[in-house]
Amino acid sequence: MAVTTQTDRDDSAKAVLRASQLSKYYEMGEVKVHALKNVDLSLYEGELLVLLGASGSGKSTLLNILGGLDVASSGSLFYGDQELSTATASELTQYRRDHVGFVFQFYNLISSLTARENVSLVTDIAADPMKPEEALALVGLESRLDHFPAQLSGGEQQRVAIARAIAKRPRILLCDEPTGALDASTGRLVLSVLNQVNRETGTTMAIITHNAAIGRIGDTVLRMSSGEIVERSRNDVREDVEHIEW
Amino acid sequence: MVNRGAGIVGRLRVAALQRKLLRECWHLKGQMLSIALVVATGIMTVITMRGSYESLIEAQQRYYNDMRFADVWSSLRRAPDSLRPQIQAIPGVALADTRVSFLATLDLEGLDAPAQGRFVSLPERSRPVLNDILITRGRYVDAATPDEVIISEKFANARGLNPGDSLRAIINGRARDLDIVGIAISPEHSYSVPPGSLLPEDDRYGVLWMSVRALGPAYDMDGAFNEVFVKLAPGTNERAVISRLNDVLEPYGGYGAYARRDQPSHMMLQGELDQNRVMGTAMPAIFLGVAVFLLHLVLGRLITTQRGEIAVLKAFGYRDAEVGRHFLMFALVAVLAGALIGTLGGVLLGRGYIGMYRQYFDLPGLQYRLSPGLLVMALAVSLAGAVSGALGAVRKAVRLPPAEAMRPEPPARFRPGLLERLGVGRLLPASGRMILRNVERKPVQAFFSSLGVAFSVAILIIGLFMFDGVNHLIDLQFRKIQREDISVSFLQNVSASAHYDLGRLQGVTRVETYRSAPVRLRHGHWSRETVIQGMERDGVLRRIVTVDGVVHPLPAEGVILSQVLARRLQVKTGDWLIAEMLEGRRQSERVRVAGVVEDFLGVTAYMDLEALHRLTGEYDVISGAYLSVQADERSGLYRELKQVPAVAGVASPASMLESFERELARNIFISVGFLVGFASVIAVGVIYNGARIALSERGRELASLRVMGFHRREVATLLLGEQAVVTLIAIPLGWLIGYGLAYLMVESLQTDTFRIPYVIAARTYWVAALITVAAAVASAFVVRRRLDSLDLISVLKTRE
Incomplete structure (x- = not known):
């Protein structure tokens, strides 16, 4: 597998998502929980961003807001020119539908549909989708098209989920602990698929994980703690997935 | 010491589980409520229908006993009072009573349309032996004052008549002003339908009781009677008495005796009661069946979502029985809530229901009463149903080994169902297949x-x-x-020349005469009293029409039977019957069944008028006529007909x-x-x-x-x-x-x-x-x- 080398980022590169001073707090009874504190962040076209942090650090909250599942309590978030921080629920649904793909820790496949049908569920409502078979071939599952989730291994299920997420050609792919429920070797397989999708389709991607080793495959790595970004780093060279151990 | 400790822990444990039960019931309130409502409706139908049934039966029995309601009934042309001991002597007869009864036209103020009254005689001294009346207002008639009358309550209410008012009737062709002295009800007329009608018409039909001393002479029935009833001694063979009574009355023009079950008012009430009994069993069965299914469904799901909690309870040492009881309690909560709503609703509905019955049937003292037995039964059946519905699900919870319960339930296995294997699935989008597979799974x-x-x-x-x-x-x-505008019935059969007299009346455009001949039809050992309706063969005002609305032609010979009658007599088209005429010359003749029609009302036999004349051997008789009348002449005609002595009644289909x-x-x-x-x-x-x-x-x-x-x-x-x-x-x-x-x-x-x-x-x-x-x-x-x-x-x- 070829090693990608990315030198200094051109700061004028197009930001797909721009967040500034994002904060999120929840009222838990009489206690106010600050899940996210004044986060500034840009996600650039074609970038692979890895968000690291322990559980409770706020990384999922940030991902949910970026994905249009949740809205910030304050601050602003732009998708291109569209302001998501003030969008209605229906506008957010449309945003997710047209531009965002999700990969979940527990795959969340529809158990009553086969691999192919799980993908076509999304391609049915997309404007310019791939063929479900094409998306499944991209993740190496061309031979498992008509299997139901209960007939697939965890890694296979996660690859179906990735196929489902990319089949509509989203601009942004958000992955929440995509390897969290998998053993290391299956996890590596899933990461290499994500890596390949990022390079071949140019999809902007954010992966959240508590596994620091995974940070080495990204362009940018953000470390979060107590709702704040405490460390930003950029990898000059994205490590090959096969070389990662955990 | 140890025991006491376990006891305290036990009590605490129960308390905590009960709190879990209450909170989860609250959490599932929508589902619990919908199940409770299904149970409630089941219980409500039991309490309403069966409760009304019991209340009606009780009121009916009491009323029948108090009024000495007869067991066997017969009308006849005329018999002298001296025949009464002979009737009383029939083996099995405990009590016998006779009376005079006639239908007459009433001349009611403010009503042009015809009205009819059933005049019934009361004994001169004391009260009737059988079929007594219950005076609700006013007093009994004084035999010394011939114009005193007691009228039926519904008629009185419908016409706003009270004791002290008067009323004009055409009795045997003479107009008489009668003084109302009392208002009464009677079990014979609980449900009171005028002859030839389908439903009560209380504003144009009433029952009027008069002293026999006044009514007898008016109808040339002095010292005679035309109705007889008997009360049977316990354990008597009813059929034997009916047969003996028919023999005794035969020479006096008996129209055939019948049992209480064929008495019209009783039959209507009994029909309603039977319907209540049937509905009171079928409806609750449906509702409880649905409740059982729902409880099974909801509890099954609850147990699936609580696998982890069941495991924890078991890991902490709760016994299987305690866990089982806990989930069973959900069913009991739903049933008890349903029982409460159902009982309250059922009692309210039952009261309303009984109120509706009061409008149709006057049964004194009729009120809705809920018997504790019924309530206990309804509760027991619902509980049994709920437990059976919950049992399968609860068994699942009890059997779950704690270690397995700790793990999430394995994912549901799907495969293409039958419809998809047949290729239907290909036509559906992924979302359609999802729906289909969930149903098929x-x-x-x-x-x-x-x-x-x-x-x-x-x-x-x-x-x-x-x-x-x-x-x-x-x-x-x-x-x-x-299709007639007016039908006219005569007190007795009249000469066929009445056809022409009616035709000459102002506004009458068409006259078709008919004859109703009481008859006993026999076939083998089956027999049945009924009426042969003789009609003009080319008539257009009355025709035989089948259920499908097809006009059935009247043959020149033979008799057409309604299907129910044919079934009772076990005959089909082409069979021969014996017709024993019950009036006139009372001759017996063979008659062929020319057809069977499915109709809705009564058990009638139809014949061509001429053929009926031949069958009876009497040629110049008719019982009534159907008239077409110009619309603007109807009121005048009503007034005129009211004055004709031979006319017993005038009925209008429109009213x-x-x-x-x-x-x-x-x-x-x-x-x-x-x-x-x-x-x-x-x-x-x-x-x-x-x-x-x-x-x-x-x-x-x-x-x-x-x-x-x-x-x-x-x-x-x-x-x-x-x-x-x-x-x-x-x-x-x-x-x-x-x-x-x-x-x-x-x-x-x-x-x-x-x-x-x-x-x-x-x-x-x-x-x-x-x-x-x-x-x-x-x-x-x-x-x-x-x-x-x-x-x-x-x-x-x-x-x-």
């Missing part, structure tokens, strides 16, 4: 859900089709059969139709209201619970779809599509069940006087389907609101 559950909803459709059909039947009957009876339709409209309103309520409870119970369970089972999947950009509407379609399939299957199934139940009902409610036509209008099917769909949509709407508030984030983070 649990076919038994889907079937019972559909069956439940189907019963909601069926309940509506069996309620609504009655009106179709009655409408059909009205159409036939008043538009195809009774009959009017009161009929008024009654019907009110009944439709009440019944449809209840039916819609009952059917909705089932449809909502099944669909709401089905959708809630599907939401709990698939909330994660649906949330994932929302995350992926599916709109709420699209996700709702996926969730509710399954319920839509259940409802769609339920509709034809419900039509089928309704069709079958309606047939059973028509069969079981068939009596000699009245048969509901088995007609179900297309509109009834659609209305039933529509109401059910509306209830299903309403419940789906409630669940959809829940779907809208689905927590997208939390559902993604955790495995079930």
Whole structure:
């Protein structure tokens, strides 16, 4: 597998998502929980961003807001020119539908549909989708098209989920602990698929994980703690997935 | 010490489990309430229908006893009072009584339309031995004052008549002003329908009791009688007495004795009671069946979602029995809540129901009473049903080994179902296949859900089709059969020349005469008293019309029988009968069955008038006539006919139709209201619970779809599509069940006087389907609101 080398980022590169001073707090009874504190962040076209942090650090909250599942309590978030921080629920649904793909820790496949049908569920409502078979071939599952989730291994299920997420050609792919429920070797397989999708389709991607080793495959790595970004780093060279151990 | 400690822990443990029970019941309140309502409706129908049945039976028995209601009845032409000891001497007769009874025209103020009165004699001294009356206002008649009369209560109420008022009647051709001294009721006339009508017409038909001393001479019945009744000694063979009584009355023109069960008022009341008994058993069975299914469904799901909690309880040392009891308590809570609502509702509804009966049947002291036995029975049956519904699910919880319960339930296995293997799936989008597979994965559950909803459709059909039947009957009876403007009946048979006299009356454009000849028809050892209706063969005002509305031609020879009569006599077209005429020369002749028609009213035999004349050997007699009358001349004609001595009664189909339709409209309103309520409870119970369970089972999947950009509407379609399939299957199934139940009902409610036509209008099917769909949509709407508030984030983070 070829090693990608990315030198200094051109700061004028197009930001797909721009967040500034994002904060999120929840009222838990009489206690106010600050899940996210004044986060500034840009996600650039074609970038692979890895968000690291322990559980409770706020990384999922940030991902949910970026994905249009949740809205910030304050601050602003732009998708291109569209302001998501003030969008209605229906506008957010449309945003997710047209531009965002999700990969979940527990795959969340529809158990009553086969691999192919799980993908076509999304391609049915997309404007310019791939063929479900094409998306499944991209993740190496061309031979498992008509299997139901209960007939697939965890890694296979996660690859179906990735196929489902990319089949509509989203601009942004958000992955929440995509390897969290998998053993290391299956996890590596899933990461290499994500890596390949990022390079071949140019999809902007954010992966959240508590596994620091995974940070080495990204362009940018953000470390979060107590709702704040405490460390930003950029990898000059994205490590090959096969070389990662955990 | 150890024991005491365990006791305290035990008590605490129970308390904590009870708190869990209460909180979870509250959490599941929508589902618990919908099950409770299904149970409540079941209990309500028991308490209303069976409770009313018991109350009516009790009032009926008491009333019959107090009034010494007779067991065997007969009318006859005329017999001297001296015959009475002979009747009394018939073996098995405990008491016998006789009286004079006639139908006469009433001349009522402010009413041009004809009105009729049934005049009944009262003994000169003391009260009638049998068939006494109950005076509700005023007093008994004084035999010394010949013009005193007691009138029936409903007639009095309908016409606003009171003791002290007077009333004009044409008695034996003479107008007489009668003084009302009392108002009374009697079991013979609990349900009082004028001759030839279908429903009570209280404003134009009443019963009038007069002293025999006044009524006897008026009808040339001095020292004679034309009605006789007997009370049987316990253990007597009724048929033997009837047969002996017929023999005794034969020389005096007996029209054939009949038992109490054939007495019209008793028969109507008994028919209603039977209907209550049938409905009071069938309806609760349907509702409790649905409740059992729902409890099974909801508890099964509850136990699946609480696998982890069951494991923890067991790991902490709760015994299987304690865990089982805990889940059983959910069923008991639903049933007890249902019992409470059902009992209260049932008592209220029962009171209203009995109130409705009071308008039709006057049964003194009739009021709704709930017997403790009935309540205990309804509770016991509901509890047994609930426990049986819960048992399967609870057993699952008890059997679950703690270690296994700790692990999440293995994912559901799907495979393409039968429909897809047949290729139907290819036609569907992925979302359609999702719905289809969810239905096919649990076919038994889907079937019972559909069956439940189907019963909601069926309940509506069996309620609504009655009106179709009655409408059909009205159409036939008043538009195809009774096409005269007025029918005139004579006190006694008159000469056929009356045809010409009637034709000369002002405004009369057509006259068709008829003859009603009382007869006993025999075939082998089967026999039946009835009337042969002799009609003009080329007549257009009255015709024989079958259920399908087809006019059946009247043959020149032979007799046409209504189907019920043919069945009783075990004859078919072409068979021969013996006709024993019960009036005139009383000759017996053989007569051929020329045809059998399916009709709705009475057990009648029809014949050509000329053929009937030949059969009886009497040629110059008619009993009445049907007239066509110019509309503007009707009032004048009524007034004129009131003055004709030979005229016993004048009836107008138009006025009959009017009161009929008024009654019907009110009944439709009440019944449809209840039916819609009952059917909705089932449809909502099944669909709401089905959708809630599907939401709990698939909330994660649906949330994932929302995350992926599916709109709420699209996700709702996926969730509710399954319920839509259940409802769609339920509709034809419900039509089928309704069709079958309606047939059973028509069969079981068939009596000699009245048969509901088995007609179900297309509109009834659609209305039933529509109401059910509306209830299903309403419940789906409630669940959809829940779907809208689905927590997208939390559902993604955790495995079930």
